[in-house]
Amino acid sequence: MIIKSFELKKDLKNKSNFFLFYGENEGQKEEIIKNLFLENFDGENIIFEEKQILENKEMFFETCFNESLFTSEKIIQVQRVTSKIFDIIKELSEREINNKKIILNSGLLEKKSKIRQLFEKEKNLICVPFYQDNDYSLYKIANEFFKKNSISISTENINLIVEKCSGDRKNLQNEMNKILNYCFEKNKITRNEILKLVNLYEEENYFDLIDNCLSKNHIKVCKIINSNNFNKTDNIILIRSFLARLKRLMELKKLQTKLGDINQTINSFKPPIFWKDKKIVEKQIEIWTINGIYKLIDEVNNLEIYFKKNSNLSNNLVFDLILNTSSN
16 A cells, blocks of 8 residues: 555554555655654664575564563564565565564665565555655755754755755755754854855865756866866765756746746745856756756666666766766
């Protein structure tokens, strides 16, 4: 049975003991598990890796079926789940389990994934997709966080922090906690203090590079690449920055289609565009079509998959894409 993440609290009241959480949004998964499953929970919280279960199925079944001498309730989490564990989970789900919640945590799963199909079709199993946050949803989370903790911070500075996180809620939480600890004895924070706390001096170069790439400023792109010592560890950050900018540009194009006027589009966009970025964003909107953005997102996504499979790939692949995009 498929449900949305915001519906999960309501569905916890039913009798299902099995949950499949899949998708890239690890930060949201952690929030859900912490707030809905572990808060005020007095039982055992046991964490397995899939590999452990594949190597010792009996140990896993014993944990799931045996009652503890000290508590009657258990939450059993299985990390990095793939379809390799399908037969074990199917067998387990067909047997009666009492006082246990079994949470399977997986990354992206294709529609044809056997374990995803199992959880989507069976009514006694709950399947929850966790999609990546966009800048607007992260902005809302950050804005509520700072209001709740009485920290005075400008809209532009919240936007700055959100950009640093490249669509990752877990990264956002880490950065917000840094700022909260820093503001222990005060209720205001400046842009310079934020830059130091979240180490954005270097990372501004990433967005500067991508922004100029998307505005077809090939000369500036070459200058940025030649003047910075990017290494292999920068590859994923560059790719995530590229995707973050493309997703924002896609939302801007959709809004422009609705409103018609570019200036009105930029001024109406949430989270707000920095005043210093408005000119370059206007040029990007003028240059790109929605179909062109979709095509480039596919290229960048494929490149990310290659790097995740082999982190030793040359970063020339990333720069080739950036240079070709900025010059075509």
